Structures are given as C-alpha cells and as structure tokens.
Amino acid sequence: MTQADTVTRILDSAEQLFAEKGFAETSLRMITTRAKVNLAAVNYHFGSKKDLIQAVFARFLTPFTQKLDKELDAMVATNREPTFQDVLGVLARTMLTGVETHQRYNKLSVFMRLLGLAYTQAQGHLRRFLNENYAKTYGRFIGYLKAAHPTLSSDEIFWRIHFAIGSAVFTMSSLEVLRSMAQADTGHDASVERVMQMLIPFLSAALEQES
CATH class of the missing domain: 1.10.10.60 (Homeodomain-like)
Incomplete structure (x- = not known):
C-alpha cells in the first residue's frame, strides 16, 4: 500500500x-x-485527532472554495446586480460540480452531517481552522448576499443565514431518507439536482423577506 x-x-x-x-x-x-x-x-x-478532523474538512472545503471563487467571479462578470437566487444558485452549482453522479448523495450527505456536527459539538479548534483557511471566500459570499438586500441589518443577515444553513444541512444530510419518504408519499423520486432546484427558491424567499 x-x-x-x-x-x-x-x-x-x-x-x-x-x-x-x-x-x-x-x-x-x-x-x-x-x-x-x-x-x-x-x-x-x-x-493528532484534531489534525485529522481538520484534514477531513479540508479535503472537501479546499477544492470547494476554489470552485466557489471561480463561480462568483463568473457571476460578477455578468455586470448586473446579483439577486439572492443568483448567489445561492452559485453555491448550489459549486456543491454539485466535480462530484460523480453515483457519489453525489453520499458525498453531500456525509459532508452536511459533518457540517452540522461542527455547529453542535464543541470543536473550537475546527472553527478556528475554518476561519483561518476559508474566511475570505465565506466573507465574499456573505458580502454578495448582503449586497442583494442592503436594507437588512448585519444581525438579521447573520440569523437568516444560519437559519438557511440549518435548513440546508437537514435537507442534504437526510437526502436519502427524504427521497424515500417522497417516493412513498407522492410517488415521485427526486434527484439531488431537483432537490437543489426546490431548495434554492425556498431559502431565497426566507432570506429576502422584508422585516
């Protein structure tokens, strides 16, 4: 080996x-x-175990943030003011880019579960690691969200973004279960692309709602 x-x-x-x-x-x-x-x-x-945890996140986030920066560059190059759906659409496309079709459900689901754990379990070293390595791209993304709705305060933006993260983490980390439930209840299966197409307008409406 x-x-x-x-x-x-x-x-x-x-x-x-x-x-x-x-x-x-x-x-x-x-x-x-x-x-x-x-x-x-x-x-x-x-x-160490802490370094291993950080390496697990870096394996996904380093190529992800590189792709996200490129997608944000392409969005800005259109020379028009991006909407919430534009910015969230960039995020969705980036999440799906470069992930093999047969691996999408597992890769996204596993990472979203890990992201949820980063919020719910005490891992101060991980938050510091994420801030030190990915804050620039994250800040850029949040900046475009704020620009799309300048009347919202920083406090409102913070909470709405984290409400949106919670919804996205639940949906994507439970994707296989939700797809099975949808199949049983509605008779329709949903691809990961279709779920994203439904999730983005929902999150956009929640983020964009007037106070």
Missing part, C-alpha cells in the same frame, strides 16, 4: 465514522480498525 493509499483510507474511514458517531465518540482506534492501518500511520500522516 502506498502512502497516498494509506492517507486516503484513513480519511475515508474518519469521514464516515465522524459522520456516523460524532467527533467525540469516534476514537482513533475505531478509525484505524476500519481503515486497516496501525495507530502509528495516523500519527505519522496527521499527528
């Missing part, structure tokens, strides 16, 4: 276990058992 293979197996196992059990409840021993590597391999490649 090459070093690259070892790193991938550790990250894959950590990602799944963190999403299934949470950060605190997942031990390095559980990760090494699933990855079929020894503890020394984790220590060598990552150093």
Whole structure:
C-alpha cells in the first residue's frame, strides 16, 4: 500500500465514522480498525485527532472554495446586480460540480452531517481552522448576499443565514431518507439536482423577506 493509499483510507474511514458517531465518540482506534492501518500511520500522516478532523474538512472545503471563487467571479462578470437566487444558485452549482453522479448523495450527505456536527459539538479548534483557511471566500459570499438586500441589518443577515444553513444541512444530510419518504408519499423520486432546484427558491424567499 502506498502512502497516498494509506492517507486516503484513513480519511475515508474518519469521514464516515465522524459522520456516523460524532467527533467525540469516534476514537482513533475505531478509525484505524476500519481503515486497516496501525495507530502509528495516523500519527505519522496527521499527528493528532484534531489534525485529522481538520484534514477531513479540508479535503472537501479546499477544492470547494476554489470552485466557489471561480463561480462568483463568473457571476460578477455578468455586470448586473446579483439577486439572492443568483448567489445561492452559485453555491448550489459549486456543491454539485466535480462530484460523480453515483457519489453525489453520499458525498453531500456525509459532508452536511459533518457540517452540522461542527455547529453542535464543541470543536473550537475546527472553527478556528475554518476561519483561518476559508474566511475570505465565506466573507465574499456573505458580502454578495448582503449586497442583494442592503436594507437588512448585519444581525438579521447573520440569523437568516444560519437559519438557511440549518435548513440546508437537514435537507442534504437526510437526502436519502427524504427521497424515500417522497417516493412513498407522492410517488415521485427526486434527484439531488431537483432537490437543489426546490431548495434554492425556498431559502431565497426566507432570506429576502422584508422585516
């Protein structure tokens, strides 16, 4: 097994276990058992559990923010004032770009569960890591949302964005269950693209509503 293979197996196992059990409840021993590597391999490649948690997020967020910046550049290049739906649409397209069709449900669902855990479990080091590495792109995205509705105060924008994040995390992290429920209740299946198409106008309306 090459070093690259070892790193991938550790990250894959950590990602799944963190999403299934949470950060605190997942031990390095559980990760090494699933990855079929020894503890020394984790220590060598990552150093600590905190560093491993950060690496799991970086594997998704680094290429994601690079793509998001490019999509935001393309939006600005249209030379018109972006609406809430424009800005949220950029986010949706970025989430789906580069993810193989047969992996979309799993990849998005797992990452959204991890994102939810980042909010609900005490991981101060992770918030610092995210702020240090991704605050510039996040701030740019939030700036365009604010520009699309300049009458909203910073306080209103903060809460509306986090209400929207909560809705998106629940929807995308529970996507398979929701698709099964929709199939049973309505007789219609929904692709991840279709769910996004329905979610964006809903979030846009919630964010854009007058106080």
